[in-house]
Amino acid sequence: MKKYNDIGDLFRENFKDYSPKPSSKVWENIHTEVSKHVRINYKKVFYGATIVAVVTGLIIGVVYLKPIQKEEIKQDNTVVSVDEKHAIPFVVEQQKEPVKVLKDNAAEQVIVVENQVESQKTIExxxxxxxxxxxxxxxxxxxxxxxxxxxxxxxxxxxxxxxxxxxxxxxxxxxxxxxxxxxxxPLLKKVVVSKDTIVCENSTITLFIRNAKNIVWSNGNTTNDISVNVSQSQMFSVSFTDANGKDSTVYVFVRTVPCTELTIPSAFTPNGDGLNDEFKVFASGELSSFELIICNRNMKELFRSNSINKGWDGVYMNMEQPHGLYLYIIRYKDNFNQQIEKRGEFLLLRN
Amino acid sequence: MDVNDEEIIQGCINKDIEYMEILYEKYVSKLYNCALRYTKKVEDAEDVLQDAFIQIFEKMKQYDRKGTFAGWMTTIVINQALMLYRKNLQYLKYHAVESENEEKTTVDIKDESIVQSDFLTHKILLDLIQSLPDGYRMVFNMHELEGYSYEEIAELLNCTPSTCRSQLFRAKKVLQAKIENFNKRNEDYNRL
The missing domain is CATH 1.20.5 (Single alpha-helices involved in coiled-coils or other helix-helix interfaces)
Known part of the structure; x- marks a missing residue:
């Protein structure tokens, strides 16, 4: 318990020396991100080298491919020349005809014919x-x-x-x-979480949450139910997303109390040696009422006690009871004022 | 591992990854403490921290050595957190309406003093801060924990100093009510 004058003081004081550790993932991410920038230089070199390689490759390719390209060009030329041959002989034949005409006809006509030839040339x-x-x-x-x-x-x-x-x-x-x-x-149902509870020290308790998503308990579990061993008073928190998609955190107080626990022996030896001469129940914690009844196997009551400190010495009506199995009934109220009844059996051992 | 800050700074300027790791190891918990307080979730805090460290390594040359080194780095973390806050501003409107409704239900507590019971661990105090509406959380952290003035906060959050003041007041009230509630629950159990 500590008192502060202002809520700001409380938080300032508490967070001054608070040093949480983030997950290792953070450094890994930073490392990769930072080393990316360092690697850029290598990358530049790499890109430069590839560019040079590609350029030289292209040059070599061009040099070696040129003859092949030339062949292709030749082929093209032949194709063209075929067309030309078709065209040229046609013209030549036509030219030959006017030439014949030239020889036969007069010089005046020649010009006309030549013109005609020219015109034919141009047309044809x-x-x-x-x-x-x-x-x-x-x-x-x-x-x-x-x-x-x-x-x-x-x-x-x-x-x-x-x-x-x-x-x-x-x-x-x-x-x-x-x-x-x-x-x-079904999601529109209200989220249900375990209520604050009181349990015995060192007992195991199950906390639950229903109708929620993205559940994270303070111990790191993400299941609907968690089973925890509580040795001292503790507060558990659970963060979740409800049906409306709102994130929230709920706290569950688990308070431990020293509980009444009975230790009941399973046998005793009333032989006067000072060891386990009485059948006696031992209790830790508080008891508000106590009753011990011992019966034989015929359910005949042999002994009754209202004090936990008083035990049975194996004698009933001044008669030592024989070796054998006996029954007990214990009724008591524990520190929660709860009536508890326990029944069981124990051995009376005689040599 | 006791390395001088100046050595680390020089190492980081030279992009030496070993010095960067030393810097990270030395200051990570301090900055994570800060990042956690300014964000809503652990995941957000880790994102902010990560971005802040990358910024720190990139802008190491710009560190002018006027304030403390830790202070300079904290400012970067806060700036990153503010960037996230501005990014979420559109969702904030929804939360603002919601928080107004909450306010009416909070009890007026005149006494400013507060008792911290043993139950209130760092984890719970952190949860309390993280559960505040975004605006309240920013103002509360900046003013109460980092010691910014109202004018500085107003400039960073793009609002008026009087708004900051009232937001801080409400944030404190919400926190106080919650802590009182915890204390009451604790006392109830003690009485049993």
Missing amino acids: QPEPIIENQLQVQEVIVYQDESFISNDQQLSVAQDLKVNSKHESDAKNELAIIADEETVAK
């Missing part, structure tokens, strides 16, 4: 190219169309998928809502 030369281009374009167009159709198909398929997804999502949502409804009902 582009034609195949245009046709080719057109063909190519057409091909491209077809390709495009096919692409478009594919795309359309794809998009249609995607739409379908999306629709089905939406449907399934909606179903899921419904299912979730249904789940929530079914789950939410």
